Amino acid sequence: MSTALPSGPRPEEQPGRDTERAAGARASLQLLGSLLRPVRGRAILLAITVAGAQLALASGPTLVSYGIDSGIPALIDGSPAPALAAVLGYLGIAVVGGVLAAETVRMAARVSQAMLLDLRTRLFRHTQRLDLEFHEGYTSGRIISRQTSDTEALRELLDGGVTTLAASGLSMVFTATYLLLLDWVSGLVLLIAIIPGAILTRWFQLRSRVQYTKQRNASARVIVRFVEAMTGIRALQAFRRERVESARYDGVARDFQRSTAESIRLFGLLDSGLILIGNVTVAAVLLVGGLRVLAGDIEVGVLAAAVLYAKRFFAPLAQIGTFYNSFQSAIAALDKLATLLLEEPTVPEPERPRPLAHPRGEVRFDGVEFGYGRGASVLPDLHLEIPAGQNLAMVGTTGAGKSTIAKLVTRFYDARSGSVSIDGVDVRDLATPDLRRAVVMVTQEAYLFSGSVAANIAIGNPTATREEVIAAARAVGVHEVIEQFPQGYDTPVDTRGVRLSAGQRQLVSFARAFLANPAVLVLDEATSSLDIPGERIVQQGLRTLLAGRTSIVIAHRLSTVMNADRVLVLEHGQIIEDGTPEELAAGTGHFAALYAGWQATLG
Numbered sequence: 001m002s003t004a005l006p007s008g009p010r011p012e013e014q015p016g017r018d019t020e021r022a023a024g025a026r027a028s029l030q031l032l033g034s035l036l037r038p039v040r041g042r043a044i045l046l047a048i049t050v051a052g053a054q055l056a057l058a059s060g061p062t063l064v065s066y067g068i069d070s071g072i073p074a075l076i077d078g079s080p081a082p083a084l085a086a087v088l089g090y091l092g093i094a095v096v097g098g099v100l101a102a103e104t105v106r107m108a109a110r111v112s113q114a115m116l117l118d119l120r121t122r123l124f125r126h127t128q129r130l131d132l133e134f135h136e137g138y139t140s141g142r143i144i145s146r147q148t149s150d151t152e153a154l155r156e157l158l159d160g161g162v163t164t165l166a167a168s169g170l171s172m173v174f175t176a177t178y179l180l181l182l183d184w185v186s187g188l189v190l191l192i193a194i195i196p197g198a199i200l201t202r203w204f205q206l207r208s209r210v211q212y213t214k215q216r217n218a219s220a221r222v223i224v225r226f227v228e229a230m231t232g233i234r235a236l237q238a239f240r241r242e243r244v245e246s247a248r249y250d251g252v253a254r255d256f257q258r259s260t261a262e263s264i265r266l267f268g269l270l271d272s273g274l275i276l277i278g279n280v281t282v283a284a285v286l287l288v289g290g291l292r293v294l295a296g297d298i299e300v301g302v303l304a305a306a307v308l309y310a311k312r313f314f315a316p317l318a319q320i321g322t323f324y325n326s327f328q329s330a331i332a333a334l335d336k337l338a339t340l341l342l343e344e345p346t347v348p349e350p351e352r353p354r355p356l357a358h359p360r361g362e363v364r365f366d367g368v369e370f371g372y373g374r375g376a377s378v379l380p381d382l383h384l385e386i387p388a389g390q391n392l393a394m395v396g397t398t399g400a401g402k403s404t405i406a407k408l409v410t411r412f413y414d415a416r417s418g419s420v421s422i423d424g425v426d427v428r429d430l431a432t433p434d435l436r437r438a439v440v441m442v443t444q445e446a447y448l449f450s451g452s453v454a455a456n457i458a459i460g461n462p463t464a465t466r467e468e469v470i471a472a473a474r475a476v477g478v479h480e481v482i483e484q485f486p487q488g489y490d491t492p493v494d495t496r497g498v499r500l501s502a503g504q505r506q507l508v509s510f511a512r513a514f515l516a517n518p519a520v521l522v523l524d525e526a527t528s529s530l531d532i533p534g535e536r537i538v539q540q541g542l543r544t545l546l547a548g549r550t551s552i553v554i555a556h557r558l559s560t561v562m563n564a565d566r567v568l569v570l571e572h573g574q575i576i577e578d579g580t581p582e583e584l585a586a587g588t589g590h591f592a593a594l595y596a597g598w599q600a601t602l603g
């Protein structure tokens with residue numbers, strides 16, 4: 001499994017062509033739309049609540065002006081009702097605004113969490129469905145960031161960002177509107193002040209976009225250095241590279257520190273700039289309003305309200321600026337997620353699958369030509385017939401195409417031309433469950449999922465009873481080993497339970513395959529050298545597993561090869577020798593030389 005994280009801008013982040021961008025934006029919008037659809041009722045209610053809260057809060061200064069201009073004179077005249085109405089009104093909108101604002105947070109969290117849950121499960125199901133070609137090309141580091149940092153970026157935006165942005169925008173619109181209605185001259189002063197505010201915000205956006213990219217890249221480099229050093233810790237310590245690696249890590253960590261400090265400085269400039277513009281606007285409104293009060297054009301209460309409006313107008317701009325980066329990264333994340341969700345498996349399900357109820361296990365390659373992606377041919381023209389029940393061992397130099405043949409039988413990939421068939425049925429015409437029942441692949445890594453040993457074996461056949469699981473373990477010779485674990489078959493195989501040795505893992509994966517009981521077994525034999533008793537047990541288990549079924553084994557051990565019914569020697573995707581092990585060993589070809597070499601090492 002590759003854990004390499006890309007350094008620098010990832011290919012998907014590099015500027016694409018306009019059409020691709022437009023397609024990406026369309027895909028993003030479609031994804032957002034499809035996530036919103038199930039929660040649209042709640043989202044509309046949320047929008048109404050946000051608008052209601054802002055409308056209520058923005059009416060505060062108007063009530064103040066009413067209180068000053070109408071309430072106080074009436075109070076002096078002995079009528080307290082208008083002043084009381086103003087005070088109670090103000091209290092009322094404070095309560096309504098507060099309640100609605102709190103409700104906004106609660107509702108936004110519910111809407112966003114529902115959308116994110118939907119997105120997360122969709123992502124998991126989708127990436128799980130995608131074929132090996134996709135997974136071999138898409139590094140695990142990237143797939144992890146889709147599920148983590150990208151969904152997190154979206155969460156930040158959906159949880160609070162969108163509502164804050166909407167609330168800020170609405171607050172500015174309502175504030176300006178109220179002021180224009182109350183006194184259009186003061187409103188005009190406010191609108192003029194928008195110009196420097198907008199220029200400053202735009203400047204900040206441009207600078208911060210550059211700075212933010214720098215910061216993200218610097219942060220990615222810190223992670224890459226860390227992951228590389230930790231995954232290569234054995235080599236690092238063995239070759240005493242600690243000092244060199246520390247120096248390299250210090251370098252990237254310092255870069256990250258510098259770019260973060262620069263980002264904070266930019267925020268500081270935006271904030272103080274906006275405060276300055278806000279205060280100058282307040283002074284201008286006060287000056288213009290004061291003169292108008294003196295001239296008798298407006299009342300003092302209106303001036304007070306105008307000053308309050310001017311003060312509250314610029315506050316949300318800083319928030320919009322702060323959210324700009326989150327907004328940017330959420331858009332980028334959405335684009336990447338939408339692109340991933342549009343990936344289609346390159347091995348499609350057949351439209352009209354042909355049944356294969358009782359496979360015998362005859363495998364045929366007819367004129368198969370295959371290469372990865374658009375790359376050169378790995379298998380130029382393969383013809384191969386494996387009768388049902390034959391044990392076939394494949395040997396050959398590295399890169400000869402052995403694993404590729406295995407991946408075509410299991411239909412992890414499709415041939416470019418020609419056909420691969422089982423019992424005369426093209427694998428492309430088999431429904432996935434039929435194919436997976438007929439062909440099982442056991443890989444070198446013998447992957448164990450977290451859970452008990454029994455659960456790991458039962459993956460071969462989820463409907464198997466405990467007796468059947470034990471019988472499978474017995475058959476491949478791992479029963480006694482499992483019995484010795486603290487909780488026997490119920491022992492967890494993760495950090496809470498036992499750590500299985502390489503040989504034990506192989507045996508558990510043999511038991512799993514035995515339980516699956518496929519007609520065709522494809523096996524990439526592990527290269528790991530076991531101690532001799534371990535080796536013998538594994539060999540015995542292997543023999544039981546292979547007995548009575550067709551098997552294609554990428555063989556690394558002489559004993560496996562010599563036990564096979566037939567051996568293929570491959571070179572550059574071509575079969576250069578084909579025969580029984582004895583025949584080939586007695587001949588003068590590649591296998592004979594390989595056999596002689598093996599014999600020599602055995603001493």
Ligand SMILES: Nc1ncnc2c1ncn2[C@@H]1O[C@H](COP(=O)(O)OP(=O)(O)OP(=O)(O)O)[C@@H](O)[C@H]1O
Pocket residue numbers: 136372375378396397398399400401402403404405
């Ligand atoms: N996912 C892939 N994408 C592109 N090329 C690949 C991929 N997997 C294998 N290849 C190429 O296909 C050729 C055959 O590889 P394959 O893994 O089938 O060889 P192999 O005989 O199994 O080798 P080994 O014994 O080293 O595992 C090699 O040239 C390899 O570089």
